[in-house]
Amino acid sequence: MTTTGSVASTIAFSNVDGPGNRFVVFVQGCNFDCVACHNPQTIPVFQHGHERARYQRSVTDLLTEIRRAAPYLSGITVSGGEAMLQPEFVRDLFSAVRDDAALTQLTCFIDSNGASDASIWDLVIPVTDGTMIDLKCFDEHIHREMTGQSNELVLASIERLHALGLLYEVRLLLLAGVNDDNALLRRTGEWLATVDAHMRVKVIGFRAHGARAHDPPLVEPTPERLQAVADLLHTIAPFDICVI
Amino acid sequence: MDVNEFETRSQALVTDGTLGYDQKVRRLAALATEMVPYPIISAECQQALDARVICDMYEGNAPFTARYILPDYEKAIRNGLAHLEMPPPTTLDDALAFLMVMYVNVPSVTTYPVYLGDLDKVLEAFVTSQISDAELDAKLRRFWISIDRILPDAFAHLDLGPRDSRVTRSVFRVERSLRQAVPNITLKVDPDLTPDDLIEDGVRTVFETGKPHFVNHPMMVADHGERYAAVSCYNSLKIGGGAHTLVRMNLKEVALRHTGTVDEFLFGTLPRFVELTAELAEARIRSLVESQHFYDTHWLATEGLIDIDRFSAMFGIFGLAECVNLLMAAQGRDGRYGHDADADLLSRRVVERVSELVAARPMPYCEGGGGFCYLHSQSGIDLDHDVTAGTRIPVGDEPGMLDHITTCAPHHRYFASGVSDIFHVDETAVRNPQAVVDIIRGAFVAGMRDFTFNLDSNEFVRITGYLVRKSDLAAIAAHSGARHSSDLLAAGSEDTFHLTQRAVKRIGCHEREPR
Numbered sequence: 001m002t003t004t005g006s007v008a009s010t011i012a013f014s015n016v017d018g019p020g021n022r023f024v025v026f027v028q029g030c031n032f033d034c035v036a037c038h039n040p041q042t043i044p045v046f047q048h049g050h051e052r053a054r055y056q057r058s059v060t061d062l063l064t065e066i067r068r069a070a071p072y073l074s075g076i077t078v079s080g081g082e083a084m085l086q087p088e089f090v091r092d093l094f095s096a097v098r099d100d101a102a103l104t105q106l107t108c109f110i111d112s113n114g115a116s117d118a119s120i121w122d123l124v125i126p127v128t129d130g131t132m133i134d135l136k137c138f139d140e141h142i143h144r145e146m147t148g149q150s151n152e153l154v155l156a157s158i159e160r161l162h163a164l165g166l167l168y169e170v171r172l173l174l175l176a177g178v179n180d181d182n183a184l185l186r187r188t189g190e191w192l193a194t195v196d197a198h199m200r201v202k203v204i205g206f207r208a209h210g211a212r213a214h215d216p217p218l219v220e221p222t223p224e225r226l227q228a229v230a231d232l233l234h235t236i237a238p239f240d241i242c243v244i
Numbered sequence: 245m246d247v248n249e250f251e252t253r254s255q256a257l258v259t260d261g262t263l264g265y266d267q268k269v270r271r272l273a274a275l276a277t278e279m280v281p282y283p284i285i286s287a288e289c290q291q292a293l294d295a296r297v298i299c300d301m302y303e304g305n306a307p308f309t310a311r312y313i314l315p316d317y318e319k320a321i322r323n324g325l326a327h328l329e330m331p332p333p334t335t336l337d338d339a340l341a342f343l344m345v346m347y348v349n350v351p352s353v354t355t356y357p358v359y360l361g362d363l364d365k366v367l368e369a370f371v372t373s374q375i376s377d378a379e380l381d382a383k384l385r386r387f388w389i390s391i392d393r394i395l396p397d398a399f400a401h402l403d404l405g406p407r408d409s410r411v412t413r414s415v416f417r418v419e420r421s422l423r424q425a426v427p428n429i430t431l432k433v434d435p436d437l438t439p440d441d442l443i444e445d446g447v448r449t450v451f452e453t454g455k456p457h458f459v460n461h462p463m464m465v466a467d468h469g470e471r472y473a474a475v476s477c478y479n480s481l482k483i484g485g486g487a488h489t490l491v492r493m494n495l496k497e498v499a500l501r502h503t504g505t506v507d508e509f510l511f512g513t514l515p516r517f518v519e520l521t522a523e524l525a526e527a528r529i530r531s532l533v534e535s536q537h538f539y540d541t542h543w544l545a546t547e548g549l550i551d552i553d554r555f556s557a558m559f560g561i562f563g564l565a566e567c568v569n570l571l572m573a574a575q576g577r578d579g580r581y582g583h584d585a586d587a588d589l590l591s592r593r594v595v596e597r598v599s600e601l602v603a604a605r606p607m608p609y610c611e612g613g614g615g616f617c618y619l620h621s622q623s624g625i626d627l628d629h630d631v632t633a634g635t636r637i638p639v640g641d642e643p644g645m646l647d648h649i650t651t652c653a654p655h656h657r658y659f660a661s662g663v664s665d666i667f668h669v670d671e672t673a674v675r676n677p678q679a680v681v682d683i684i685r686g687a688f689v690a691g692m693r694d695f696t697f698n699l700d701s702n703e704f705v706r707i708t709g710y711l712v713r714k715s716d717l718a719a720i721a722a723h724s725g726a727r728h729s730s731d732l733l734a735a736g737s738e739d740t741f742h743l744t745q746r747a748v749k750r751i752g753c754h755e756r757e758p759r
Binding site: 072 | 682
């Protein structure tokens with residue numbers, strides 16, 4: 001497969017990018033510019049020249065790496081950056097995995113910010129087994145402040161992927177004093193419950209390590225605060241909540 | 245040892261403020277055997293032993309018990325024990341009492357039994373539908389506390405699997421609730437027989453207690469037959485048999501004594517030291533069998549619970565990493581074991597050559613191994629300095645887990661009596677135990693025989709095969725003594741290596757009786 005993608009890096013084993021042990025492809029380039037991003041070096045989209053060339057990896061090349069790790073894996077995950085900025089690459093990578101006799105047992109997951117419209121998702125849906133979607137904030141105004149973009153597409157993606165049986169998990173990244181207000185989280189939980197009351201929700205506390213400096217500094221929520229958020233969400237619906 | 249040294253060392257033992265009464269008695273007994281003449285060996289063998297190029301694990305001068313004994317507990321339960329006047333048990337309570345009586349009468353070089361049975365199979369018939377899970381847990385919990393307090397030694401080891409059973413599930417529940425270092429546990433895994441959720445239950449137990457160890461059941465069966473078990477520091481041997489002794493060769497020291505090419509090492513230096521190690525094994529086996537008449541006199545043998553024909557000896561190697569790196573450097577190469585394809589290839593040539601040599605050296609009374617020693621990747625003792633256990637990659641120098649596995653896996657088929665590699669997982673795995681199940685299944689596909697996981701942040705520190713609690717090590721450091729004999733060995737390693745501060749929580753296997 002000669003399709004290439006812009007890839008920042010890969011890791012052979014990950015236990016935090018979906019179910020089981022997974023090979024992860026981190027693509028280069030994102031349509032969000034999140035203040036809290038812990039991989040800010042993967043945000044720039046390189047369109048031209050040797051910078052673009054430096055990140056190009058072929059599906060064939062990635063498949064060689066995946067085959068080596070395959071006996072130890074539940075599947076592969078494309079993360080980022082933002083996977084859905086390169087839907088043809090994701091589609092061709094997943095198709096190649098599905099067509100490879102040695103890799104048929106692997107599931108193919110996407111870790112996405114959800115900010116892509118249905119026509120983009122349609123390119124990958126036939127070859128995708130699950131998705132993990134970040135909901136940076138349910139409040140449109142705060143979402144724009146945090147990411148530079150609207151959350152309209154994100155909410156639509158969550159609804160649609162769930163309807164298709166492809167939503168594995170929704171992730172809430174919390175920044176103390178920014179998007180962790182109780183009333184806001186209650187609204188968030190109520191909306192998530194309308195999508196799926198048993199949804200797997202991962203509550204993630206922002207960690208300053210890796211993130212860019214910010215003025216005023218971004219604040220990590222305490223473990224107690226994260227647990228309180230989980231407890232609050234549990235009062236709304238029987239979500240499957242994981243706090244990290 | 246002259247009388248003056250004997251007196252000095254005896255004095256030091258009896259006045260040691262950190263050793264308990266039983267620990268002193270056992271060490272004094274071991275000291276006394278050092279006054280008995282050593283089995284006759286050649287001057288060259290003695291020289292290699294004195295320089296610790298080869299090693300007898302400080303078993304003592306006149307072995308009067310086999311080192312690793314795996315009594316046939318199923319047979320004992322079925323037939324009863326004449327020597328101990330124990331009729332066959334008929335209830336679970338009777339069976340547990342029967343086993344405890346038997347355990348304290350099974351000898352080993354540490355004085356504690358290294359094998360406590362394949363407990364799921366031994367107890368299966370007694371766990372009737374009348375016994376609820378809660379009752380089973382309560383009974384095993386009492387039994388577990390008794391094992392830890394009566395046999396305070398983390399080499400005491402029992403096996404479970406490969407099939408699912410109520411006993412196995414209960415053991416894991418009890419383990420997680422008690423969090424004891426003793427007993428050590430192995431889960432036999434057969435990809436076709438062991439369900440994923442049982443492996444996952446084992447993995448969740450690892451997160452709490454560092455146990456069980458996982459073994460590749462089909463691979464073990466191919467080498468030993470169905471009746472095998474992993475015992476002590478992960479030595480896989482035949483049930484109803486065991487190992488007379490364990491001798492080992494320090495590949496680093498062998499390499500340091502070599503000048504010349506790699507081929508000259510493989511076909512000159514290496515064979516010479518393999519033969520010296522074999523000579524040491526043979527002398528010790530003959531002493532045990534022919535002079536001390538262990539198998540003619542011990543009740544386990546006379547009641548048919550062990551059979552000398554199911555015994556062999558273990559030929560251990562360690563320091564492969566340093567050996568390979570030294571041989572690479574001697575060729576002007578800087579590739580390191582675990583990080584360089586040529587170094588890894590050389591490591592496989594060394595292990596393959598040792599395996600050929602051991603498989604070509606007949607050994608008396610070793611019918612369990614077809615007349616030869618079992619090869620073993622030996623995981624170190626607390627006196628080992630600047631040398632890596634077995635065929636491992638040096639602590640702190642390990643590559644990522646995939647490279648780690650693919651470097652170590654090719655060695656495993658050579659070591660019928662065990663390898664026990666260790667993989668380190670970080671805390672994120674606790675929320676995704678299936679990820680560890682995936683790695684276990686993959687490692688077996690890759691040909692790994694046995695391995696274990698250490699979880700960062702765990703209260704338990706794995707030494708190699710055995711476990712200690714960090715709080716127990718701290719107590720020894722504060723000179724308040726230790727209830728487990730193995731804790732004292734671990735403290736020695738910790739002082740030397742500071743292993744609890746390293747990336748991989750591993751110390752080194754300690755099976756010697758300390759001097």
